[in-house]
Amino acid sequence: MFGRLFATLFTRKIKKANYVLLVQLIAAIAITVLSFTTSGHVYFGRQDLGVFPSFFMFVLFFSFIAALALYCITCNENEAINVNQSLRLLPISDSKYYLDNIFTSIATLAYFACIEAIGIGISFLLAFQFDGTFHSEVMTSYEKSSFVFNVEDFIVVIQSLILLVLFCLLFYLMLSFLNFSSQAIISFLPGSIKNKSLLGFIRVFLVFILIWALVKGIQALTPIFDAPFAVFFQSTSSNDLLEPISIFICFDLLFIAINLFLFNQYIEPKEKK
Amino acid sequence: MGNLLEIKDLTYRKNQKTILNNVNLTLGPGKIVALLGENGAGKTTLMRIIDSMAKNYHGTVMVAGEDNEVERKKHISFTDNLSGFSENTKVEQISKFYEVIYQDFDVNEFEQLRGFMKIDSEIRLSEMSKGMREKLVIALTFSRKVDLYLLDEPFSGIDAMARKKIINSIILWKAKESTILVSDHFVNEISSMLDEVVIIRDHTVYEHLSADDIRAKNQSIEEYYEGLYQEEEE
Numbered sequence: 001m002f003g004r005l006f007a008t009l010f011t012r013k014i015k016k017a018n019y020v021l022l023v024q025l026i027a028a029i030a031i032t033v034l035s036f037t038t039s040g041h042v043y044f045g046r047q048d049l050g051v052f053p054s055f056f057m058f059v060l061f062f063s064f065i066a067a068l069a070l071y072c073i074t075c076n077e078n079e080a081i082n083v084n085q086s087l088r089l090l091p092i093s094d095s096k097y098y099l100d101n102i103f104t105s106i107a108t109l110a111y112f113a114c115i116e117a118i119g120i121g122i123s124f125l126l127a128f129q130f131d132g133t134f135h136s137e138v139m140t141s142y143e144k145s146s147f148v149f150n151v152e153d154f155i156v157v158i159q160s161l162i163l164l165v166l167f168c169l170l171f172y173l174m175l176s177f178l179n180f181s182s183q184a185i186i187s188f189l190p191g192s193i194k195n196k197s198l199l200g201f202i203r204v205f206l207v208f209i210l211i212w213a214l215v216k217g218i219q220a221l222t223p224i225f226d227a228p229f230a231v232f233f234q235s236t237s238s239n240d241l242l243e244p245i246s247i248f249i250c251f252d253l254l255f256i257a258i259n260l261f262l263f264n265q266y267i268e269p270k271e272k273k
Numbered sequence: 274m275g276n277l278l279e280i281k282d283l284t285y286r287k288n289q290k291t292i293l294n295n296v297n298l299t300l301g302p303g304k305i306v307a308l309l310g311e312n313g314a315g316k317t318t319l320m321r322i323i324d325s326m327a328k329n330y331h332g333t334v335m336v337a338g339e340d341n342e343v344e345r346k347k348h349i350s351f352t353d354n355l356s357g358f359s360e361n362t363k364v365e366q367i368s369k370f371y372e373v374i375y376q377d378f379d380v381n382e383f384e385q386l387r388g389f390m391k392i393d394s395e396i397r398l399s400e401m402s403k404g405m406r407e408k409l410v411i412a413l414t415f416s417r418k419v420d421l422y423l424l425d426e427p428f429s430g431i432d433a434m435a436r437k438k439i440i441n442s443i444i445l446w447k448a449k450e451s452t453i454l455v456s457d458h459f460v461n462e463i464s465s466m467l468d469e470v471v472i473i474r475d476h477t478v479y480e481h482l483s484a485d486d487i488r489a490k491n492q493s494i495e496e497y498y499e500g501l502y503q504e505e506e507e
Contacts, residue, residue, distance in 0.1 A: 004374055086357025088326060090374055091346040191288030268328050270356065271317065 001092040002100060009081065009104040016073055017112045024066040025119070028058040052127035053134040059123040063116050070112055071168070074105040078172055079179050085269035094264045099256075102172055109168055159241035166248035173255035174214065180262035182206040187266060218251070225250040275338065277302045277420055277452050278323065283332035285318060292318045294476040296332070300452055302420070305444070305466050307484075308456040309498055310473035316456040319473065320423045323454075324351045337420050347377075350417040352410050352427050360399035364392055364409060375417055383416035386446065390439075403430030411439060415446040422447060424455040428462075436462060464494040472501065 032055045049057065081087060081101045088097065127134045182203050193199060225247045276299045283296040293315045300306055308316050321327040323334055325342035336345040358367055364387070371378045387394065390408040392401075401409065407430050414422060428436045440463055447453060454471075457463050470487065472480040479501075487497045 001374075008370065008374065084357045085326065086353050086355060089324065089346065089351055089353055091343050093343050187287060189288060191290040193288075264328075266328055268321075269326055271321065271326075271354075 001090065002096050005087075005090060005092055005097065005100045006104055006107075009087075009100060010107055013074060013077060013104055013108040014111050016077065017070055017108050017115075020066050020070045020073070021112070021115055021119070024059070024062045028055060028062050028123075031058050050127075050131040050133065052123075052131045056120075056123040056127040059120055063120060067112065067116070071109070071171075074108060075172065075175055078102060078105055078176065082176070082179075082263065082267060083270045085271065088269040094267075095260045098176075098260060098263045102169070102176070105172060106165060106169055110165075156241065159245060163241055163245055163248065166245065166252055169252050170248060170255065173252060173259055176259050177214070177255055177262070178207050178210050180259060180267055181210055184262055184266035221251070221254075222247060276300065276335075277337060278454075279333070279335040280323070281333040283319075283322065283330060283334065285315075285322060285327060285330040287329075291476050293322070293330075296477050298471060298478050298481065300421075300454065300469070302450045302452055304468040305453045305455070306469040306471055307460070307463060307467050307494070308454055308471050308473065309460065310456075311502075314473040315476060316473055317425050320351065320425050320454070320456065323421075324349050324423055326351075348420040349423060350414045350419045350421070351423040352414050352425050355398065355406065355410060358398060361397055363395055363397050365394040367398075367409070367413065368394070371413060371416070377418045379416050379418055382418075382446075383412060386412035386415060389442065390435075404432055404435070407431050408435070408439070415443075418448065420451055422451060422453040422455075424453060424457075426456055426458065428457055428459060440466060460498055461493065461495040467494060470494055470498075472498070474501070 032051065035054060036051060078101055082098065088094075090097070092100075128138060129135075185206055186199065186203060189199075189202070193202075278298065278300040280296055280298040283293055283298075284291070285293040296319065308319065310316050318327055322330050323336065323345070325346055333340055334345070337348045339345050339348065355367070358370075368380065368383055368387075371383070372380055387409075390405075390412050392405060392409055392412065396405075398406065407427060411424075411427055414424065414427075428439065431439065436459070443453065444466055455463060464484070467484040470480070470482050470484055471478060474480075484494060487494055490497075492500070
């Protein structure tokens with residue numbers, strides 16, 4: 001069931017990622033066409049860019065906005081799926097369900113990053129192939145940089161990617177934590193509070209208190225998590241990121257444990273008639 | 274075979290309010306049971322607890338001898354509100370989802386029920402009326418081959434003629450050993466198919482009677498049910 005639910009949620013989430021990619025592509029084409037039909041020029045600094053380099057630049061620019069948009073969409077989707085009755089009826093434990101949900105979002109981000117990389121690569125190749133000025137500029141910059149990609153750089157890139165994934169995961173988990181814990185506290189309040197605005201206000205107030213507690217908790221826990229790893233990882237250029245990676249893993253695991261407890265105990269699917 | 278559903282000392286509180294208190298209920302296999310009670314009596318909550326949707330209850334709930342929540346869900350088909358699907362989803366896609374996710378989902382049975390309910394497979398949820406949606410939910414629920422069907426007010430939006438047709442056919446859609454627990458306000462319409470009646474009142478099981486016992490007293494189930502509340506008013 002874990003695999004089947006994973007495939008179902010992943011299909012559902014990549015559909016949204018595809019929409020974001022489509023909007024990004026349309027926006028990049030539209031703004032390139034508009035720039036050339038209205039002013040006839042696109043400037044980057046003092047550089048007058050051709051059509052293909054402009055398109056490449058816009059694709060690159062919109063990729064950051066698209067990534068942020070998709071991240072926000074998946075955050076919202078995660079929390080909606082957590083309380084979705086149609087899906088919670090499936091014969092799977094709540095823990096596996098929650099993990100399926102969070103990990104499909106991470107998989108969706110990975111899928112999105114791959115498609116983005118391909119898209120940026122294609123638009124770069126188009127500019128490189130069909131724009132002589134851009135081609136020579138790139139070649140000159142490359143020759144000047146004397147850049148040599150070695151194994152150590154490769155390790156740093158991989159570690160950075162791992163760190164990014166762990167950071168994205170931690171943010172998803174913290175968001176769930178705030179949502180679950182405030183919902184759990186609300187479920188203990190007297191049922192006589194029926195005013196939705198008042199309940200909303202109480203929830204926002206609780207979220208602020210929880211954020212404050214979270215910040216204090218992270219500040220207190222970081223040196224505790226850091227201490228054992230600091231001994232192991234002596235600073236060299238290739239293992240600079242191992243320490244933060246280890247700390248992030250600790251926090252991710254901690255929040256997974258807390259969230260699973262809260263999800264199992266207090267988070268009921270929404271009853272919609 | 275023993276009892277299909279066994280609920281012992283079930284208590285559920287939410288927001289400092291007791292929704293269900295000390296509920297004890299036992300249902301055997303192959304029965305059609307009405308779950309009756311006023312609005313807010315706790316009928317839906319009881320069904321949600323049986324199907325592991327509601328959390329933090331005290332007591333024991335066993336379905337087909339299983340008290341583990343995941344195992345329980347495997348034996349139950351619950352009328353879903355289809356909230357998991359976007360309004361753009363076609364009936365065909367929902368059927369596909371059920372086929373992939375539920376191993377006990379019978380596609381041929383669904384196609385037959387879909388035909389019976391006159392639901393087009395190409396129609397989207399957004400294009401369906403409340404009654405059509407409920408027909409779809411009933412078709413999906415009965416296309417799963419399970420031991421216990423939980424029907425939570427399944428007919429409220431369906432027109433009288435179709436409702437009658439569906440109620441008369443329900444008995445044909447379930448396996449002989451399967452049990453149906455149905456909550457509905459149209460007591461007179463479902464009464465002919467009932468084997469037992471469970472009344473939820475004052476947050477607990479107030480009565481659990483055989484439908485034949487009620488009929489033996491020359492009373493219709495509706496009269497009996499209404500009588501309970503008339504006594505209170507007097």
